[in-house]
Amino acid sequence: MALHGINLPLAFVGQEAIFQRVYLSMGFTQKELDEHFGGPAFLAWARMGNIRGWGGPLPQMWITQKLVLQHQILDRMRALGMVPVLPAFAGHVPAAIKRVFPKANVTRLGNWGHFNSTYSGTYLLDFEDPLFQTFGKTFIQMQTEEYGTNHIYNADTFNEMRPASSDPAYIAQAGKYVYTAMTAGDSQAIWLMQGWMFLNPFWQAPQVKALVTAVPKGRMIILDLASELESLFDKFESYYGQPFIWCMLHNFGGTMELYGAISSINEGPPKARSFPNSTMVGIGMTPEGIHQNEVIYEFMAENSWRTKPRDVNTWVSSFAQQRYGQKNEYVDEAWKLLMGSVYNATDGHRDHDLAMITKRPDLKYDVSSDLWYNPEDLFKAWDGFVNASHALQGSRLFHYDIADISRNSLQVLAMTFFTDMVKAYKAKDIDAIKKSGTSMSELLTDLNHLLCSNERFLLGLWIADAHSWAVDSSEKALLEYNARNQITLWGPNGEIHDYASKQWCGVMTDVYRARWEFFSDWLVQLVNNKTSWDSYIFNENILKAVEAPWTFSTYPQSTKPSGNPIVWSKEVHTKYRPLTQNGFFTKMWKDRWMEGKSKQSLGLYVSKIARMFSL
Template identity: 50%
Template sequence: MIHCNRSAFCLLLFVTLLHSVCSDFQTLAHLRANASDKSQSRAVVDLLRRLLGNRSRDFIVSVNRTLSNDTLDVCELRSAKNNKILAVGSTGVAVATGIYNYLKYFCNCHVSWSGDQLNLPRPLPPLTGVLRINTPHRFRYYQNVCTQSYSLVWWDWPRWQREIDWMALNGINLSLAFTGQEVLWQEVYLSLGLNQTELDRFFTGPAFLAWNRMGNLFQWGGPLPQSWHVKQLYLQFKILDRMRSFWMIPVLPAFSGIVPEGITRLFPQANVTKLNPWSHFNCTYSSAYVLDPRDPLFQQIGALFLTKVIKEFGTDHIYNTDTFNEMVPASSDPAYLASISLDPQAIWLMQDQVKALLHGVPLGCMVILDLFAESMPVYSSTNSFYGQPFIWCMLHNFGGNSGLFGTVESINSGPFNAIRFPNSTLVGLGLTPEGIEQNPVIYELMSELAWRKEPVNLSKWVSLYALRRYGSMDENLTAAWQLLFHSVYNCTLLQYKNHNRSPLVHRPSLRMQTDIWYEPTDFYKAWKLLFEAAPGLATLETFRYDLVDVTRQALQLLTTEFYKEIRNAFQAQKLPDLLTAGGVLVYDLLPELDRLLSSNEHFLLGVWLEQAQSQGVDKHEAQLYDIDARNQITLWGPDGEILDYASKEWGGLVEDYYLQRWGLFVNTLVECLDRGRPFKQDVFNQAVFQVEKGFVYNQRKYLSKPLGDTYEVARRTFLKYYPYTLKRLK
């Protein structure tokens, strides 16, 4: 489904190259028709201007591909006249990464999804000799196919521009570029004779397109308006142009074999298999029609689509196509997995695969993503994917969940273990989260490791992270982050996959999971230290974000404690205790959490919904996108098929969704005790579903600008609940 496609049959069909000879994927650099050295230099200059304003003039930028005698990026920095810094790199990405390294470790600056800290010294600190920043990895990959829906779906160009800047600064040179493909699919299928009604039953709404592309889901959240196609195509042009201006490699889509049902009408003799529904969906929304690659129609459709892709988007010869995401294909015969590629220079970027398929293409014409390597590496059990080059990836986040989470020890050691593995075919490191804009520290650490030759000292690294994130040497901040790395960011248990298990964000029951992987006392100490540093940093965006995020996590922990009291009181038939614990949770803690989240621009439901609605060209489309956006983060399907998978803790969502469910749960338990009746989960589920569905369709407007002072709200929350944590943990 939305996870890491570990099944042996999570296969990507359109893979093959049986008639092409691609002896070495590293020759890719010579195949690309991309930006010149001069235009790459301009791209970095423009990035610095957006990031630093007038201070960008303190840097002299030059791209010179001859600086590297192989395909590995390198940047050299040195002091120049007039207190300037000269940065020369092999690509635009290399120069941007080198400059960001200098900004981090010489200027104590920081750039993240949750704000920047760019208080540059004047003049810039000089360099003694040459600072050389280089990487042992050909590829630094970014994105998961699900990221497109969980995080990027509603983005406009300014947000995309910011993200591509972040990618360049963090050394990303290989990334999915899947935006706008549906308009090309529409052209292909209309040209074959399908009608628009058949396509409307094929495409999902925007928030679910990732699973439509993988063959999991159809029609739900649609129909997809024509205006969506136009906007997304225009956006894709800008995305590709900007990526290539830094010498990034966009990974383009290709044909996987998933076809609309209407193909069976037009081509009744075609070898099409109808698969069973996916996850908990019914046939209406989730029965994929899969065309056998041995059927001539497969090659016809694949060629039509790839021709349009190359015509509209150009190509860098790397393609990805995801299918059979948690589904079983019609056949596991290796011949079924092979087809002829239209692009003789193609390299296929794929998620970890079965042995038969890996042996079915020439070595070097496929690059494998070891998608969840920080927790479940596959390279070690497949002899480095049987000789195919692979990228060690950190998945980290499922569904874009809000909770704090990390596996820093595994992240710090895993890539270097992969390098040292016998006959290792490692060619890169990757970031493959299902959702982004959370836990920025983990992504900075992982990105930086791609430019190091050995693990970092985690205690020292996180201390320097605190310094540059806040621009402060306050010892409380350093101590707080060391505690966070020791606790919430150091999960070593395989069963935890950062699918936020907190009772807070799940439909209430008497059998909810309450275990955590870290010691709460360490986390609460970090919360206290962070709060003690707050008065001097309350105006700093990065600090306000962290103050909200850590306080949110503390209240999430306390929600679990109150839930256990509620459950125990009900089971012991102690009505007064149930009323007390339930009353605090429903009438104080959750409203307090909503006020806290509503005080910060990064934790607002209204922002997500406003972004969605802004994509509509009229009221009808805006309402369609609004429902799509609400459904994904709550019911995930018409009847809660994947309920709460993409949970978020946002201002407005806590008050109108989670709080309403908990209020109904507590009231139901009180009523059961008062009347001497058992609690029946199925009856409660029917009642609470009406609450959940009501939220999806209520059309209420939510704040898209923060309300209240973050520091004051956090201060009130801390003073109220920190003593309670001490009482709880005695």
């Protein structure tokens, strides 16, 4: 982080230990906290008040070990000259608040993300209740006693949650009291807040202005959280004088498809700095998951030292040479193709779990929604990596990259088998359904072999990391369930299933291949029984038959790669590259391009941001 210029990192680890001290000191029981804290894989959303208790109870040793880890993290950050951002009290309290404080003024918020009232509908302490200041002050003081402070704190009261009132006076009071609760514990407090919620239509100029101007100018910093997708500083007059940071969100859920908005990343920060009366004070990266698309993070981080846009082709040539230790014409041209296509979404597309093979099958799925680029550019880049494989076989980073390009190419190619399956179903052709289903199953098997050949794509390492925090068999089972559930069902009944999908060795066959085989068999049954497709019935059945059982399974997964990613990439390239030349992708891209041009010419190219709030 330091080498990439990051000097204001979030430092959220270990906060449950502090909240536990605060709540226990005020009369809550540990059982009540067990129902409040989320499980290890879902803590981020529990901390923001979206859910409560899901994935728990949080083991005591987890809480204690994270406290120890936070000390190590903060020591290293401060030694490197960084200013760590610590959490503050945002108003979310355990459901037992009324037992402990019968007169407390509490609002129960609405359910989030299709979760029912068991795990959602969290409790928000009224800002004007004197308890709010007590909680806020006590938390800051106890946290400072344990970790020290650099005086910058994060609190997100309304993240993806609707305030009780749209009255600007109410919004202003909320902002005022959150801030004064911080300053009660630290007179030098500065409030760092996500601007993500301002993308919701609820937040119009009067509401945004009321919130941000309720805090003294300069004592709040706003993360313009998705600037490369839809900046808001220009809509809200540079946040009415409060400092903001231009952020690249880039990735939702930690999904793994190749994606980027390179033109926006290249041109956005210089434009923001020159915005009239700009209060921009820096750039930031705010992804929900890293460990993918490394080129995008490298490019974005360089904006710390750039005052104007770069020539992308020149930059990526240098990037490739540094990455592999030598220059190669094939891979050089491949990277240029990628930077001009898959890494340059310009139509408003978000990297938002839109990889067809990792989504629950649906007969009505629109495969073109996965594309914002001409697929042939991706396939030509794949050719380039294969052609460069002999010369660059000594580079471990090349091993990862060629597997990643091959993975994404197969992911896109799978669209043809799905399309054929749908056509066969509509024609009531059982043999054709089975043939397409077999082709899909075979592709996913080959893809799994490819992924197993590189350590970066192993489910086993994810589960092993979860196991490493356990002190006994019950904790091991809980932590493994958290790890499996988050990357698949994301909830007890698939409330936001596939949101954090991972294309990993083990998941590809045991979950995704199993689902597609179930889907193919289901279509055959529909034809045989002369019944029509019903998404609700299908979803209920696949949840019970395939998805839920996998989240509870505990069979071992390999933590060591098997095979050579270059060999496997060449094999799947030889086998599947000819299938990309049948005209399917040319026609689909042409139709999508024409549709996009038509919408733009009519002024109807509407932002897809509403989809983000469909959760």
